[in-house]
Amino acid sequence: MLLVNPTKKINGTVYAPPSKSYTHRAVICAGLANGTSKIIQPLKSQDCISSLNAMKALGSTIDIKKSNDDELENEVWTISSDGNLKVPKNVIDIGNSGTTLRILTSLVSQIPHNSIAILNGDESIRKRPMGPLIEALSQLNIEVLSNDNKAPLVVKSSKIDGNIVKITGDMSSQFISSLMMLLPFNTQDSKILIEGDLKSEPYLNITIDLLDKFGVSIKKDEINNINNINKKNKTNKKENAYLIKANQTYKATDYIVEGDYSSASYLIALGVLLDSDITIKNLFKDSKQGDKEIINIVKRMGADLEIRDDEVIIKNSKFKLKGIDIDVKNTPDLVPTLAVLGCFAEGTTTIYNGEHVRIKECDRLMACTKELKKMGAKIEEKPDGLIIQGLDIDNGETLKGAELETYHDHRLIMAFTMAGMLAKGQTKIKGEEAVSISFPNFVDVIKSIGGNIAIE
Template identity: 40%
Template structure:
């Protein structure tokens, strides 16, 4: 298990945001299903996205790489699995979205992953796929992975909850155009993390998919028998990953500039710019770069994070040292990530001296003047590890964080980038 040692640091300089994990997953999945050769330019190559690339190969795509350009010869929806098992590793996106795509396989495919992935809820998606006419079942207890899927997709009408994960909706949107008959999807309950559905739709629109949607994205009507056209897609920078660098700048800057960020992107986590300003940070957008100057006093905020769960770890760290109280609301789905992030954040930030109250669907934090170094656990969760590293930059003494190898799931160059900005971090 890798440890990350962090000492108080002052940051300044420029780094480039890594490519978006969410766009990378979806681009390779659309390319797998498309007819002809697609190009995915500058994708994120990380532990998570490698699971999706391998799954695409397993289901019949030909994938090759030339520098930053990846070529994918798609299947036109006629999957020819090269193996009967897909290992999603630590990637919840891979197992959920690829489970739906695997419904098109003529033979059954088993999808599994590590301990964290096999604790993720899958029941509602598997039930929906079965209702649309594929063979689908969960082998784990209480609707958990492994899952077994295949046999083709008939079509029909289905309801799916939006309260557990927007990935259920994205999964059905990816596969439904290939159903034999038309599909109608109705989302029940609140659709949380809606921007991720918008990212899915952006890529599907680019591939020529015909999907009629209501304005609130609670109902979709999809003609069957479609085939995607090949895509030529450049992956944008990732606001979710960049949020850690931007938060670090607000806490421990100096002026830090993060390039490769397009504020016109569909990514909901570009909201980090607005939220940093609410905290009182000095934030400037200059073309496709975001610049944050720290050193000023931060004030607590109240934010509904239902659509931005991946920002919560960085926001919780900011709240830990901001004056007054910070409330991060509407985040029950944060308990169903790589770990229970509500509980994990409360536990580890308290070790640093923060005042944190854990509620069923929110975090309440009262800022303290200075955090203190401690021995922390990341619970094997990449966003926990990065958030705790950011907090440690402004904590007295040395902080040691375990499970730092998980960072490679989404931001392989995180430690290198922190060092480039002047951070005193060491991976051991």
């Protein structure tokens, strides 16, 4: 249980943890390359260790060393491979990591012929949808067996047979990242055609960026679809497609992982909500991470931040925030952070375009509504988002401490910790150990800046 007490002020300098999305991709690409890659400053979290162990099970050799930078306790992961995935000796357990499951489902089809790989994970992972990816792979004659289109999955080794693959864009970009990482092995040039709305697109840009560092090129091809011309306002609806050249090979490389904006969102939000003097290092201004948008969101709500090339500084807050409309199509992981921010912003905060937020570690729209209501939040669940009426802070209204469930969901634990620090009375957060999924030293970091929290 995490005990969270009201906290008035935070100050100090902290480092954002390394990016989860970049660490996953770097580890997997390193295992696909012929040679030795060094992943410098990787995120040592449960999810990324799932990717590391999976690549080990598929034949990579892994050596973990502390880096010289003692203060940050960073590591260097040296990953060696001959570029060919091996038949795994056992079921590959990907734990709680949706990214690992989705990306590997395509790639494990490239193990030697006449063999199978089995992917499985925890209770939450066995509920996450896989249908569109399984169907897309069948268009390439790759066979995946499952009950109900969910893990456990049995993937049969197969040559890629086909060069155009259609997939829905509105459920998870991870399906598309998965195809992007598979198709460079195709012997023909290939194209991924996205059907419907494309959500979480910044994660595809992360995939393209990282693949480029490992020598693989993917190009976006935007097609103006004449069938979709909206005659009334004469706007062309764009269809998204990606082009992948045949017979590309992953090249071993050394890669330094940048800081994670999704994890930093809790620190940034706390910084603007409390009396703060705080610097968050390892956040790059030119990052491709979609969750960098947290900076624009808090600015739109009325906060003032100093953005440097590689750090974010918040001084002399606390700001008087106002409620705004927020489209979370491209930033689903920010939703728990935004739900808490909305409680402390004057007026209405509307979070929309987030149907995909329901199919993460848990249904985060349901969970934020149910749990924050226990603290007195005025929050309403909508099919695609949340409507939050800000509390009357000027007249002393605030959240009240409560005992909260977290559904084994790391992002809920961190967002509810913020809520608890701003609430009146103690908040008890159950299942706090799940922060290790993406931000293992979260509790220590919050304590180091003055957060009055403790594990019981």
